[in-house]
Each structure stands twice: as structure tokens, then as C-alpha cells.
Amino acid sequence: MSLGSIIRNRRRELGLTLDEVSDKINFSKPYLSTIETGKVKNPPSDDLLRRLEEVLEVKPGTLRHAANIDRMPADVRQKYEEAETENDRLRKLVQTIKDKKSKDKEINELIINEPPFEKQITETRPGRLIPVINRVSGGYPRDFDDLQYPAGFADDYVRCPDVDDPNAFAARVIGDSMEPKFLEGDIVIFAPNLEVRNGDDCFVRMNDPHESTFKRVYFEGNDRVRLQPRNEKYAPLIMDAGRINGLYRAVIKYERL
Numbered sequence: 226m227s228l229g230s231i232i233r234n235r236r237r238e239l240g241l242t243l244d245e246v247s248d249k250i251n252f253s254k255p256y257l258s259t260i261e262t263g264k265v266k267n268p269p270s271d272d273l274l275r276r277l278e279e280v281l282e283v284k285p286g287t288l289r290h291a292a293n294i295d296r297m298p299a300d301v302r303q304k305y306e307e308a309e310t311e312n313d314r315l316r317k318l319v320q321t322i323k324d325k326k327s328k329d330k331e332i333n334e335l336i337i338n339e340p341p342f343e344k345q346i347t348e349t350r351p352g353r354l355i356p357v358i359n360r361v362s363g364g365y366p367r368d369f370d371d372l373q374y375p376a377g378f379a380d381d382y383v384r385c386p387d388v389d390d391p392n393a394f395a396a397r398v399i400g401d402s403m404e405p406k407f408l409e410g411d412i413v414i415f416a417p418n419l420e421v422r423n424g425d426d427c428f429v430r431m432n433d434p435h436e437s438t439f440k441r442v443y444f445e446g447n448d449r450v451r452l453q454p455r456n457e458k459y460a461p462l463i464m465d466a467g468r469i470n471g472l473y474r475a476v477i478k479y480e481r482l
Contacts, residue, residue, distance in 0.1 A: 228269075228291040233261040235281045250276035354382035355414055357395045383412055385477060390416040393476075396428060396439070402454035403439055411480045413439070415473040426455075430471030431464070438462075442472060 236246055243261075247254040252273055259265040269277075274288040281288075383395050395414045398407050403426070407413065415428045427442045429452060440452035440462070450469060452462040 227263055228288060228294075229261040229263045229265075231283075231288065231291055232257075232277060232281065235283055236261075239281065241280075246277070246280055249280045252276075355385045355388060355393050355395045357381040357383055357397065357412065383414070383479060385414055388414060388416060388476060390418040392417045394473075395479075398439060402456045402459045404456045406455055407439070407478065408480065411478055413475050414477040414479075416476045417471075417473045419474045419476065421472045421474050426475040428471070428473040428475070429469060430473075431468050432470050433468060439475075 236243070243254045243257055247257055250273065256265070260269055269292060271289055274292055275285075277283075278285055278288050385393075385395075393414055393416050395412050398411045398413060399409055401409060407426070413426075413428075421427055421442060423443050425442055427440065429438050429440055429442065431437065438452060440454060443451040443453055444466075445451050445463065448466040449463055450466050452464070454461065
């Protein structure tokens with residue numbers, strides 16, 4: 226998330242107006258507004274950011290860190306984010322080993338002091354990279370391979386600053402069954418931690434055989450699920466709920482222009 230987005234979202238969470246925050250930190254409302262909208266020409270000082278951290282009740286250093294990220298040249302920021310993503314990958318691998326409760330003495334000694342991964346990913350961040358795990362069919366179900374990576378591992382990434390789900394992933398759409406809303410080549414980001422509702426566009430994983438598809442999901446009752454294409458020339462697919470082992474709601478779309 227950008228610095229301005231972090232400040233705006235936190236202010237709204239606390240139910241504060243710009244006027245109230247302005248009075249508390251003794252800075253003008255118009256200037257605060259330009260920070261929130263990302264239109265500020267003069268970067269906020271550390272003194273202002275410290276005051277905002279106190280008023281908005283965020284962890285000390287959070288806003289200053291976000292501001293420093295925003296100030297980075299694009300190429301430096303790219304390298305920094307790639308390094309952070311690689312660190313996340315390694316932490317997830319360590320957590321995967323922990324979850325398997327390895328009996329290997331050397332591995333246990335290596336990870337015994339490693340803090341829980343969940344605690345490392347819940348803090349507000351100025352931006353993050355979402356893994357593009359593979360292609361997902363926009364047409365009928367087809368074989369899907371998640372490359373046998375733990376969550377968060379991939380061969381490609383897309384920058385997405387406003388997704389907080391640590392298990393979020395992205396996939397490229399192929400096929401035309403989700404047109405006109407989703408076109409072939411679009412990248413769709415899915416958030417596994419969000420509840421799926423009737424009519425949501427979802428990444429769907431199935432067993433027997435192992436397949437995946439991208440469809441609107443409707444719960445029909447009697448343990449039946451309807452996978453509905455948006456393109457009217459395709460028929461819906463109705464299946465037993467027991468065959469589905471994953472429903473992940475779409476939250477953001479990147480499209481080609």
C-alpha cells in the first residue's frame with residue numbers, strides 16, 4: 226500500500242476527519258490531503274510522520290518506512306521488492322517445514338528460533354508482489370499445475386499494493402468464456418482468505434481429475450455447485466461440491482490496453 230493509502234485507510238478506521246487529524250498534528254488540512262491522494266510535491270518530514278504515527282496509532286516507524294519506499298527510484302525499488310519477496314518465499318518454506326513437524330534434528334535446530342511466519346506478514350506494507358502461479362482456463366476445465374511450490378512461490382510476480390491477504394496469488398486468463406469482463410491475457414488476483422458468495426468470480430480447483438477453471442460460482446443446494454461462464458455461448462457446469470477442493474475469490478484485474 227502507498228503511504229497515502231495507509232494514512233487514509235487508518236484515519237477512516239479510527240473515524241477521524243482530515244480536520245481532526247490536522248488539528249492534532251498541527252499541519253494544514255490541504256497538505257494532508259495531498260499526502261493521502263499521492264499528489265504531494267514535497268515529501269513529508271520524519272517529524273510529521275512521527276506525529277501521524279502517534280495520532281493514527283500505528284506501529285512506530287511504519288509511515289516512515291512507507292515514505293522511504295515511495296522515495297526510492299523505480300529501479301532501486303524494484304530490486305528491494307524482489308529481495309523482500311524472496312525473503313517471504315524463504316520464510317514460507319521454513320513454515321512449511323515447521324508444519325510438517327520434521328524430526329530431523331539439524332532442521333529443528335535451524336528453525337527453532339524462527340518467528341512464526343504469520344506474524345511477519347500481518348503488518349501494513351507499502352507494497353508487495355503477488356505470485357503469478359500459472360495460467361487458468363477461462364473456458365472449460367483443463368489440467369492445472371501449481372508447479373509444486375509452497376504458497377507464494379512462482380516464476381513471475383505482479384506488483385499489487387492493495388491486497389493484504391498473505392496467500393493471495395494471480396493467474397493469467399486464457400480462453401473466452403469469461404468475456405466480456407475478463408479477456409485472454411488479463412491477470413486476475415485471487416484472495417483465498419475472503420469468503421466466497423453466490424455470483425463471485427472464482428478460481429476453482431477440482432479433484433478427480435486435478436483441474437482448475439475460472440468461473441462465476443453459484444451454490445445450488447443439495448451439495449451441488451454451478452460454475453457459470455460469463456460468455457453466454459458457453460453452458461454452465463454443475464458438479465458435486467465434494468469434487469471441489471478450492472474456491473478463491475477474484476479481487477483485482479489487470480488488463481491489457
